[in-house]
Amino acid sequence: xxxxxxxxxxxxxxxxxxxxxxxxxxxxxxxxxxxxxxxxxxxxxxxxxxxxxxxxxxxxxxxxxxxxxxxxxxxxxxxxxxxxxxxxxxxxxxxx
Numbered sequence: 247x248x249x250x251x252x253x254x255x256x257x258x259x260x261x262x263x264x265x266x267x268x269x270x271x272x273x274x275x276x277x278x279x280x281x282x283x284x285x286x287x288x289x290x291x292x293x294x295x296x297x298x299x300x301x302x303x304x305x306x307x308x309x310x311x312x313x314x315x316x317x318x319x320x321x322x323x324x325x326x327x328x329x330x331x332x333x334x335x336x337x338x339x340x341x342x
Contacts (some may be wrong), residue, residue, distance in 0.1 A: 254334050257341065258327060265323035271319045275326055277316040283309055284337035291339055 247255075278294075281287050283305060291314060295301055299318025305311070320326050334341050 248277060254331075255337050256333055261330060262323060262327055265311070265322065265326055268323065272319040272321045274320060275320045276316075277318075277329065277333070278342040279314045279316075279333050281312050281314060281336070283312045286337060287338045290336050291333060294329065296329075304335070316326075 279291060281291050292301075295316050297315070297316055299316055301316045303315065304313045304315075306313070330341050333339050
């Protein structure tokens with residue numbers, strides 16, 4: 247396992263621990279991803295984001311990176327973890 251994968255697993259475990267304390271579902275949740283601004287990465291990231299909810303994109307000053315924000319009602323911790331896990335498995339994508 248490389249360092250990136252290990253950091254990703256640790257981040258997902260921390261997120262899961264916080265979300266498991268939530269008692270009232272569904273919740274309105276904001277996903278925030280930073281992605282390299284290239285057609286492959288952006289297409290792959292946008293393909294996993296639900297069509298419901300609100301999604302906004304903002305480019306970095308030099309347009310090398312894109313900030314992708316998605317706000318949606320989520321019905322469980324695992325639903326949030328699943329989407330975050332899929333997004334962060336894409337090369338060039340990080341979750342904030």
